[in-house]
Structure formats: C-alpha cells, structure tokens
Amino acid sequence: MKHDLETMYSVKGKVIVISGGSGGIGSGFARALLDLGATVVLLDHNEESLRRVSGELAACGAPVDTQTANITDYSSVEESFAQIYHRHGRIDGLVNCAGINIVKSLADLSADEYEQIIQVNLLGTVFCSKAASKYMLNAHKGRIVNISSLAATHGKPNYTAYTASKAAVNGFTFTLATELARKGITVNAISPVLIVTDINRNQIQNDPAYFENVVNMIPAGRVSEVEDIVGLLVFLLSDSSAFLTGQNIGCDGGAQNGDVGVIKPESYSA
Numbered sequence: 001m002k003h004d005l006e007t008m009y010s011v012k013g014k015v016i017v018i019s020g021g022s023g024g025i026g027s028g029f030a031r032a033l034l035d036l037g038a039t040v041v042l043l044d045h046n047e048e049s050l051r052r053v054s055g056e057l058a059a060c061g062a063p064v065d066t067q068t069a070n071i072t073d074y075s076s077v078e079e080s081f082a083q084i085y086h087r088h089g090r091i092d093g094l095v096n097c098a099g100i101n102i103v104k105s106l107a108d109l110s111a112d113e114y115e116q117i118i119q120v121n122l123l124g125t126v127f128c129s130k131a132a133s134k135y136m137l138n139a140h141k142g143r144i145v146n147i148s149s150l151a152a153t154h155g156k157p158n159y160t161a162y163t164a165s166k167a168a169v170n171g172f173t174f175t176l177a178t179e180l181a182r183k184g185i186t187v188n189a190i191s192p193v194l195i196v197t198d199i200n201r202n203q204i205q206n207d208p209a210y211f212e213n214v215v216n217m218i219p220a221g222r223v224s225e226v227e228d229i230v231g232l233l234v235f236l237l238s239d240s241s242a243f244l245t246g247q248n249i250g251c252d253g254g255a256q257n258g259d260v261g262v263i264k265p266e267s268y269s270a
C-alpha cells in the first residue's frame with residue numbers, strides 16, 4: 001500500500017458543518033478547513049455574526065456557506081440539515097462547537113440559566129448529531145467531533161452547569177461511538193483548555209487573577225490558540241482516523257492529566 005500525506009490527512013472536497021461556526025473557535029476552524037479545500041457550512045443562531053464572519057472569510061478568498069439555526073430546537077435543526085444536504089448533496093463531517101457558559105455559583109444560577117446551558121451544550125450537540133448522522137448513515141461514512149472542555153473532568157467553582165453539560169457530552173460521545181462504529185461513522189471529543197473568545201472575555205476582563213491562575217496550572221505555561229487544535233481536528237475529520245472512535249482527547253498543553261499550579265517544573269532544574 002502506498003501512502004501519501006495529502007490523501008491520508010485530507011479534508012479536501014469534504015462537506016463539514018460547524019455548529020457555533022461564527023464563534024471564536026468555530027470561525028478559526030472554518031478558516032483552516034477552507035484553506036485545506038473543504039466545503040464548510042457555518043451553522044449558528046446569531047445571524048449578525050454569521051454575516052460578519054462569512055464576509056471576513058469571503059474577503060480572504062475563502063467563501064463559506066451559512067445556515068441559521070437554534071440548536072436547542074430539534075425541528076429547526078432537522079430542517080437546517082435537510083437544507084444543507086439539499087444544497088451540497090452530502091454531509092461528511094459535523095463539528096459540534098456551539099456552546100455557552102454562565103459563570104455563577106449554584107446558589108446564584110437560576111433554574112432557567114442552568115437549563116439553558118444544558119440545552120445548548122448537551123441537547124444542541126445531541127440534536128445536531130442526530131440530524132447529521134441520518135445522512136452519514138445513508139452514506140455509510142462520517143465524522144462527528146464534539147468540542148468538549150477540560151472543565152468536563154476538572155471541577156471548579158461557579159461552573160456546575162457547564163461542567164455537567166460537558167461531562168454529559170463526553171458520555172454521549174463514548175456511547176454514540178459504540179452505536180455508529182460498525183456504520184463507518186466515528187464520534188470523538190476534543191477537550192481544549194482556555195482560548196480567549198466571547199465565551200470567557202468578560203470573565204477574564206473582570207477577574208485578571210483567573211486568567212493568571214489558568215496559565216499557572218497549564219504545564220505548557222500558556223493558554224491555547226485555535227491553531228493549537230486545528231491539526232487534531234483535521235486528523236479526526238480525515239480518512240486516517242477511521243479506527244479511532246469514542247475518545248475524548250485533551251488538546252491542552254498537558255492540563256488534562258496534570259497541572260503545575262503547585263509545583264513549578266523549574267523547581268527541579270539542576
């Protein structure tokens with residue numbers, strides 16, 4: 001068997017839908033996938049940011065398709081994927097990237113706010129996966145990548161809803177992977193560590209010590225950029241990852257399995 005990098009890790013010609021596609025991470029993913037020759041559909045409920053991001057991408061010579069949908073409403077999601085399929089004739093990959101957070105203690109978080117976080121982060125992921133996998137099942141091929149979080153496995157104050165939603169996304173990932181493993185469809189999660197975007201900008205501005213503490217606990221000694229995750233995403237969307245499914249992969253400068261918040265690596269240098 002002959003190997004070449006271009007076919008092994010290619011997303012060229014694949015139709016990839018990114019939920020939350022006009023957000024900080026989703027739009028960065030879109031740019032990279034467009035550069036690599038994929039057809040990208042940004043799905044988001046925020047029409048204004050969809051217009052802004054698609055305009056910016058088009059201005060860089062990377063035209064992108066957009067789809068407005070509220071991922072907490074299954075009928076809107078089902079109809080949106082039907083429209084995407086109608087326009088492109090296939091759906092090869094889904095990146096579940098839409099997400100929200102409200103940073104409050106359980107005492108202060110209202111029942112509605114708790115529910116909202118679970119609805120977007122968990123049910124939105126479930127609904128998009130259900131709608132997209134219908135087309136992948138017909139094609140006997142597909143890739144689903146869920147953007148989870150280090151927070152799924154690392155509890156921290158004021159994150160009860162976010163952490164629970166992302167831990168549930170991990171469980172959903174492991175289980176859906178077993179359902180689809182014999183159908184040519186892989187389901188994996190990527191867990192990033194902090195990347196500065198709209199989801200956390202206010203928290204970072206209001207509490208600079210928070211940012212510093214996060215940096216201090218990451219073995220790599222810095223927060224993440226979207227670019228840090230792109231290579232892993234491309235691999236998970238490519239044909240080369242066909243036997244890799246049901247995984248939650250931390251792409252986080254080493255933070256998933258260790259932190260350096262207490263003992264700094266330099267303490268041991270000779």
Ligand SMILES: NC(=O)c1ccc[n+]([C@@H]2O[C@H](COP(=O)([O-])OP(=O)(O)OC[C@H]3O[C@@H](n4cnc5c(N)ncnc54)[C@H](O)[C@@H]3O)[C@@H](O)[C@H]2O)c1
Binds near residue numbers: 072096097098149
């Ligand atoms: N930024 C980080 O530090 C970080 C770290 C770990 C995981 N994540 C996860 O990465 C994903 C992307 O986050 P981000 O940093 O780009 O945040 P972001 O706020 O920039 O983007 C989130 C996007 O989701 C969209 N969205 C929210 N609710 C929606 C709904 N009901 N229907 C459709 N779209 C909806 C928003 O309009 C927005 O475009 C999220 O799932 C987040 O939990 C982020």
